Amino acid sequence: MTAQSNDTLKFERRKFEVTDLSQGTLFDPAAHGFSPVRTSTGCHRGFECQFSVSDGQLFLQTLWINHGDFTHSFNPDGSIRSHDLRLLPMPLLNGISATEKYDNSRFPDFQGRYDGLKLPLSYTGHVLIAADRIFNGPWWGGHRRAWDFHHSLMLSFEQGRLTARKDTSEILQVFDARYCTDGYLLGDKRRNGLRYIRRHIGHGFYFF
Numbered sequence: 001m002t003a004q005s006n007d008t009l010k011f012e013r014r015k016f017e018v019t020d021l022s023q024g025t026l027f028d029p030a031a032h033g034f035s036p037v038r039t040s041t042g043c044h045r046g047f048e049c050q051f052s053v054s055d056g057q058l059f060l061q062t063l064w065i066n067h068g069d070f071t072h073s074f075n076p077d078g079s080i081r082s083h084d085l086r087l088l089p090m091p092l093l094n095g096i097s098a099t100e101k102y103d104n105s106r107f108p109d110f111q112g113r114y115d116g117l118k119l120p121l122s123y124t125g126h127v128l129i130a131a132d133r134i135f136n137g138p139w140w141g142g143h144r145r146a147w148d149f150h151h152s153l154m155l156s157f158e159q160g161r162l163t164a165r166k167d168t169s170e171i172l173q174v175f176d177a178r179y180c181t182d183g184y185l186l187g188d189k190r191r192n193g194l195r196y197i198r199r200h201i202g203h204g205f206y207f208f
Contacts, residue, residue, distance in 0.1 A: 002041040004143045005109075009129050010052040010061070011155070016129035018051070019146040022204035023125040026051060027060050033091045037068045040109035048110070051121075053155070056162045060119040063093065064110040087111050094119045122160045126202060128168065129153050147172040148183065154201060171200045 007018040007026070018026070027049050029036050036046030047065035051058060068087040090098035090112045098112035130149035146152045152172055156164040179185055179193030197205070 005043050005048055006144055007049040007051065009127070010050070011129065011153070012053075014131060016131045016153070017144060017149070018127060019130050019144060019149075019152070020128040020205045021125060022127075022202060024123065026058070026121055026123050026127070027063075027119075029063075029065060032093055034065060034067050035069055035088070037066045037070065037085060037087075039066050039085065039111070043109055053162055058121045058123055058157055058160045058162065060117050060121055061115075063114040063117065064112075065090075065098075065114075066111040067091070068111070093117060120160055123157050124159055125157060125204070127155045127157065128201075128205065129155060145183070147176040147180070166201075168201060175200075 009016050009018050029047055034047070038044050038046045047063060049060055049064075050062035052061045053059070066087065067090055068085055071084050071086060090100060093114050094117050096114050096117055098114050100112040101110070128146045130144075130146045130152040132150040133144070134148055134150055146168065150169065152168045154166045154168050155162060156166075175193060175196055176183065179189045179196060181187070181189075185193045
């Protein structure tokens with residue numbers, strides 16, 4: 001899979017990448033009238049978010065998104081012959097209109113962008129965020145994981161309110177060194193690696 005862009009989150013005046021969630025999603029575009037579609041192999045979801053935590057509340061600050069649908073043509077046997085993307089007018093989000101791109105030099109992977117949203121979110125669960133990539137070269141596939149960074153935190157939320165924070169940097173670097181092969185949890189070490197993560201961080205994280 002092509003390298004995928006991570007969402008970002010500003011916390012304590014620092015920009016982090018969102019690397020994992022214990023459950024659900026921080027922001028659901030469908031709940032706000034969007035139908036996200038992919039226009040880039042670098043973002044299969046069709047949208048990207050910048051979040052922030054301010055005064056203990058989780059917010060959506062910026063959204064890049066494609067809003068549209070696909071129309072399909074079919075072969076006589078019922079299989080899909082081709083599909084065409086149709087972009088739709090961008091709706092208001094939290095009372096704000098999207099800035100839509102007018103050429104390929106502006107946020108080229110997305111149809112439009114919403115700035116200054118400050119939309120409060122009601123997420124409940126744990127969020128792994130990370131900063132300072134260990135490897136700064138090109139990324140070839142999938143999402144960057146929390147142990148691909150020097151510094152990581154786990155933030156806990158209850159209905160969008162920050163309830164706890166935990167520095168997970170050392171935990172994840174030990175996990176990588178002890179259980180991973182080239183950054184991946186594989187083979188005979190997988191069971192013990194999962195036990196280590198569940199004991200020191202918790203359950204539910206997708207990449208674990």
